[in-house]
Amino acid sequence: MTLQLTKKHNFDVVFDSQKIFRLILEAMSNPTRIVNISKYGDDSVFLTVAMTLLDNEVSFNTCGNETLSEEISSLTLAKRESLEYADFIFASDINCIENVKCGTLADPHKSATVIIRNDGEPACQLTFEGPGINDRAMVQVTQIVYDAVTLRDAQNYEYPQGIDLIFVSGAGELFAIPRLVKAVQ
Numbered sequence: 001m002t003l004q005l006t007k008k009h010n011f012d013v014v015f016d017s018q019k020i021f022r023l024i025l026e027a028m029s030n031p032t033r034i035v036n037i038s039k040y041g042d043d044s045v046f047l048t049v050a051m052t053l054l055d056n057e058v059s060f061n062t063c064g065n066e067t068l069s070e071e072i073s074s075l076t077l078a079k080r081e082s083l084e085y086a087d088f089i090f091a092s093d094i095n096c097i098e099n100v101k102c103g104t105l106a107d108p109h110k111s112a113t114v115i116i117r118n119d120g121e122p123a124c125q126l127t128f129e130g131p132g133i134n135d136r137a138m139v140q141v142t143q144i145v146y147d148a149v150t151l152r153d154a155q156n157y158e159y160p161q162g163i164d165l166i167f168v169s170g171a172g173e174l175f176a177i178p179r180l181v182k183a184v185q
Helices: 015-029 045-053 066-076 143-154
Strands: 059-061 088-091 113-117 124-129 137-141 164-168 173-177 182-184
Touching: 015 045, 015 164, 015 173, 045 066, 045 088, 045 113, 045 164, 059 066, 113 143, 124 143, 137 143, 143 164, 143 173, 143 182
Parallel strands: 059 088, 088 113, 113 164
Antiparallel strands: 124 137, 124 182, 164 173
16 A cells, blocks of 8 residues: 655745745835746635745734635744734735734834735726835726735825735736835826
8 A cells, every 4th residue: 555645836945935925025125017926836815925925923914714714824833913013914905904014113023914806907097106116107006906005005104114015816926015015096
């Protein structure tokens, strides 16, 4: 009798995590630049990002998605936490943005990073300015990106507070709008 083991996820925790982390860093350093992480993971972009960014020293929330919460918890050993205290939030919609932590004036880096599922076709236009953008960047975005950025910017966080937004599509496209990058009229 031969025992055969199968892998649940096609993700190399060391090598794929390094490659994806570099791509996420590129996206955060160059707001609105789209990178593709699809070749480094499996079918769940949320799990791919979670296995790259989370470990047992951070917390997360999945906005009620218990299946995703179980998988992230077992794969990363990160702690589940309420929206108000979670370091990373994985969301399929933008309803949670108003309730996440935005850091403090002394520790603005202790804000949340919200990873939002972004499927759909570009239907709106936004102009961004801030760190990583020369002058201004005008981009076509989906309605969920438009709504998320508008809702986040309406919070009027005191500089340098805010929340980082990372948008991922089912096709593995990822781009970021860091907390200090704002949409302008």
